[in-house]
Structure formats: C-alpha cells, structure tokens
Amino acid sequence: MVKMWRPELETLPREEFEKRQLRLFRRRMKYVIENSPFYRRKYKEAGVSPGDIRTMEDVRKVPFTTKAELLRSQEEHPIYGDFPCLPADAACRVFQTSGTTGVPLRVPFSKKDWFKNCYEQFSYYVYAYGIESRDVVFFPFVYGLFVAWWGLQATMEQHGVTIVPGGGQTSEVRLRSIIDWGATVVCGTPTYIIYLGELAKKMGIDLPGSKVRIVVTAGEPGAQVPATKSLIEKLWGAKNYDDVGSTEITNFGFECTLQKGTHLNEAMFLPESLDPETDQPVGPGEVGKLVMSNLCCETAPLLRYQTGDLVKFVYDKCDCGRTFLRMDGGVIGRADDMFTFGGVNIFPSAIENFIRKVPEFSIEYQLVIPRQGSGKRLTIKVEPASPSISGEQLKAAVKKFVDDVVYNIKFTPQVEIVAIGSLPRFEGKARRIFRES
Ligand SMILES: [Zn+2]
Structure with a gap:
C-alpha cells in the first residue's frame, strides 16, 4: 500500500502546483529582500521585485544564485556571508559542504529550519520509502560537519524509528552491528553500500538472508543507474531507494516504493530544468540543468540556485498516485562531470x-x-x-x-x-x- 506524508499536496494537479509555487516564491523573494543584504543588492541591480512575478516566465527574470557568489560572500563577510536572512546566533546546527570542488561552504540552520522544515522535508521520504516506527535503521556514517544523514536520522527519530548510530566503527564492525542489532534499513553512498555488500560476502555474512529490507542511497547517481541499483539489491536482498539533495539547498528528491524515478518535493521547492546554453526551459524528457528555489527555508533560502545537477523531468502522474514531478534517472550527473x-x-x-x-x-x-x-x-x-x-x-x-x-x-x-x-x-x-x- 502506498503511504504519503501530505497526500493533499503530493497529488495536487499541475496548475495548482504552479499557482502555489508562484505565491510562495513571491513571499520568499519579499522575505530575502527584507532580510538579506546580498539579495537586496542583487535584485536591485537586476531591477526585479516580487510584484513582477506573476507567471513561471516571470520567474526567469530573477537572476540565478550561484555557489561561487555564496563562497565570495562568506569570504567577504565571515563566517556565514551576507546572504542569510537571520543573524549568526540564530543557528542551532551548522554544516559545511564537502568542498570536493574547492573551498567548503558553511550552512547554518535555525531552530525552525532544523526541527520543523527539515522534519517536514524528510517526512516525505520516510513515508515514500515505507519506513515504519518498527524499523531499525543503521547509519554507517562518520558524524561530522558533512550533512549527509543527519537530517534523515533526526526525522526518523521523531517518527519513533529506532536509530543505530554506526559512526566511529570499521566496516567489519559495522556489518556485524547491522546483523546484531537486527537492522532493517541501512543508508549510505552507493559506492560504500556496494563495498559493504562485497565485504560481507568475504566475511561470510549473509546480507540477503538478514533482516535488512531497505537500503537508502545518496550522494551519487547509483540508485538510478540500473546496473548499480540491481547490484545493490542483489548484494543486500533489499529494495534500494534514491535520496537526492545538497547541503546548501537541502534535500528535495526521493524515490517511491514503485521505483519509477526520483520524485521532487514540489511542495517545498520550485524546480526548473533549463538548457545549459540558453537558460530556457527544456521539454519533458530532455536533459536540463536543475535550478532550485527554497519555498520554506528561513535561515538562508536560496532562490534560483544553480545546483550543478543535470536532470530529466517527467510530469506524468506516477503509479503511486503522486503528481510531484519525477527526475527520470534521478540526478543523471553533475554539469561539471559531463x-x-x-x-x-x-x-x-x-x-x-x-x-x-x-x-x-x-x-x-x-x-x-x-x-x-x-x-x-x-x-x-x-x-x-x-x-x-x-x-x-x-x-x-x-x-x-x-x-x-x-x-x-x-x-x-x-x-x-x-x-x-x-x-x-x-x-x-x-x-x-x-x-x-
Ligand atoms: Zn511514485
């Protein structure tokens, strides 16, 4: 049976999404102009104001926000830059990007963003994956400044799911812990999950015969690379679901139990898929660069943020009943990797x-x-x-x-x-x- 966190929003007709997203986008735009020097300056220079945004075409008059700009802002105005809308002491949790492409970006979360918005976002995932309060989730994860599983873990705790924190352990000990604690869900990058699967075979641990029934993967396209997904499902004897997001824009994509692409949370984000050359929208099924706007975040909302991800949008209603658009093949790749x-x-x-x-x-x-x-x-x-x-x-x-x-x-x-x-x-x-x- 398909379960949804917010069925009324997850099944909205497309025209309703657009109306709702435009209304929330205007409200966020007004909020950032009032509270963030970075956006005030940026939008004044571009000559755009919230009142100008009536249609999706109007949204495209709003300039992009890029990671390079955010990094520059943090360099000029330590420690968080002048793009956040709240003072530094409003942060109750901080993370930073992995910095694989250079200097890490620091990302603060206010109490409301961490406890309310993050919980709301990941609750869509918990329901879509079919995770229940009786599940036992093992996180083989180094707990640090990297955001990875923190948000999903915090959300599951609030839903009463049992969390086994698997930080500070070797891979061998983690595998034993997965068995000993009777884990039913395991989370990791596709690469590490496959590594654990191969290692289990060498150690004589029967993962397909274990209680693990769901493997959630994030950080790489693996769950949507057919051969990688089938390898993970074979090694673990479990269903593999995708989780997509980034530290600065937060998490927006999840797979449902029908595994027909990665749903994008259109209740909390305004997504666009654009031609990398012309910045004009691409048609359904065509590869475009993903541009995202936060519609709910209060600490450092990003509007028209260039995620650097390449995606293919599909707007048909999914067999699960959701009308949230799907990314066919999840995140196909990074614009810089292609x-x-x-x-x-x-x-x-x-x-x-x-x-x-x-x-x-x-x-x-x-x-x-x-x-x-x-x-x-x-x-x-x-x-x-x-x-x-x-x-x-x-x-x-x-x-x-x-x-x-x-x-x-x-x-x-x-x-x-x-x-x-x-x-x-x-x-x-x-x-x-x-x-x-
Ligand atoms: Zn679905």
Whole structure:
C-alpha cells in the first residue's frame, strides 16, 4: 500500500502546483529582500521585485544564485556571508559542504529550519520509502560537519524509528552491528553500500538472508543507474531507494516504493530544468540543468540556485498516485562531470552502468579523459572481480563491454585491466574521473 506524508499536496494537479509555487516564491523573494543584504543588492541591480512575478516566465527574470557568489560572500563577510536572512546566533546546527570542488561552504540552520522544515522535508521520504516506527535503521556514517544523514536520522527519530548510530566503527564492525542489532534499513553512498555488500560476502555474512529490507542511497547517481541499483539489491536482498539533495539547498528528491524515478518535493521547492546554453526551459524528457528555489527555508533560502545537477523531468502522474514531478534517472550527473569526447556528450554514470553489468569486473573503475586534440582514447581502468578469473575470460569480458559502450554511448574506450584492489575505495563520495591536462 502506498503511504504519503501530505497526500493533499503530493497529488495536487499541475496548475495548482504552479499557482502555489508562484505565491510562495513571491513571499520568499519579499522575505530575502527584507532580510538579506546580498539579495537586496542583487535584485536591485537586476531591477526585479516580487510584484513582477506573476507567471513561471516571470520567474526567469530573477537572476540565478550561484555557489561561487555564496563562497565570495562568506569570504567577504565571515563566517556565514551576507546572504542569510537571520543573524549568526540564530543557528542551532551548522554544516559545511564537502568542498570536493574547492573551498567548503558553511550552512547554518535555525531552530525552525532544523526541527520543523527539515522534519517536514524528510517526512516525505520516510513515508515514500515505507519506513515504519518498527524499523531499525543503521547509519554507517562518520558524524561530522558533512550533512549527509543527519537530517534523515533526526526525522526518523521523531517518527519513533529506532536509530543505530554506526559512526566511529570499521566496516567489519559495522556489518556485524547491522546483523546484531537486527537492522532493517541501512543508508549510505552507493559506492560504500556496494563495498559493504562485497565485504560481507568475504566475511561470510549473509546480507540477503538478514533482516535488512531497505537500503537508502545518496550522494551519487547509483540508485538510478540500473546496473548499480540491481547490484545493490542483489548484494543486500533489499529494495534500494534514491535520496537526492545538497547541503546548501537541502534535500528535495526521493524515490517511491514503485521505483519509477526520483520524485521532487514540489511542495517545498520550485524546480526548473533549463538548457545549459540558453537558460530556457527544456521539454519533458530532455536533459536540463536543475535550478532550485527554497519555498520554506528561513535561515538562508536560496532562490534560483544553480545546483550543478543535470536532470530529466517527467510530469506524468506516477503509479503511486503522486503528481510531484519525477527526475527520470534521478540526478543523471553533475554539469561539471559531463564531458564531451569526440563530439559526444558523455555522462560517467552511463559508463558506470555498463561496467557494473560485467560480472568479471570489480565494482571500482576510473575514467581518464585525455586532453582534447591529443589523439588519445578515453581510458577506463577496471579490476578483475576475483583472482580466479582467467585471462581468456577477462579478454572476452572486455570485448563485450567495449561493444556495449560503442553501441550505446557511441565511442570506443581503451580498457586497461589493473591489479585487484589497486583502485581506491571510498566511504563517502567517490572520485573516479581524471582529466589529463
Ligand atoms: Zn511514485
């Protein structure tokens, strides 16, 4: 049976969403102009005011907010910058971005944002995943400044779900804890969840025979990469659901039990999918850059924020009954990760899908993108899945993989087999793409 947190909002007709989102967007715009020097300046320069925003086309007159601007603001006005709408001492919880692309961004949450808005946001997830108060959730997570599972955990606590905090443990101890505590739900990045699954096999722990019934993954596109999802579901004998968001805009995407794409919380966000070149909206099913506006946040709402994610919106009603739009394939990739090679736009997640379909390869890989015009081919480094795989078997596997990539992605990669265990393993977000300069 499908359960919803706010059925009246999750099944609104599309025209109603737009009306509601426009009304909340105008209200947020008025609020940021009144309370944030950053936005006051920005919107004055652009000559836009809340009264101008009557239609979705009008929203596009409002300038984007970018991460670079937020970082600059924090550098000039430590510690939070001049974009938040509340004074620094209003924060009851702080996080910072992982800083994988540079300097970390500090993100404060007021009491209302942490206890009310964050709870509201993640309650949609808890209901959509079918998590109940009788569930036992294990978080194999390093508790620190990285936001990752903090919000989902806090929300589940408030719903009476049992939380087992799995910080400060080795992976081996975590696996034993999952069994000993009778965990029914486990959360992690797809990479780490697969690593735990493989490790369990080596340790003789029968995860598919355990009580775990749901695996929630976030931080990477894995849950929406078909071969990765099916690998996770096989290793764990559980359903794998996607969770999408970022520290600064907070979490907005969740998968329902029907697993038909990642729903986007249109009750609390105004999403746009735009052509990266022209900034005009793309049609349903087309790849666009995701631009998001917070409709509820009070500490540091972001309006028309360039998330850097690439998505494909689908507006048809889901079989679960929700009318919240869906991101087909979840977050397909990061705008900065997508690369053009030989005139073809390539998403690393598409290559990952074919690697994970090959049982002779381990789950790790690396993409080495040569400099444009160097004449070199794109190299994919893979490891054999086990020492027992013969050279002949590997050769056949590589041939089949290359054929798949040539046929589906339209380029011919160079495949390099490296020693088992020589590619790095990751507990958090993985780094697998390298560009030669
Ligand atoms: Zn659904």
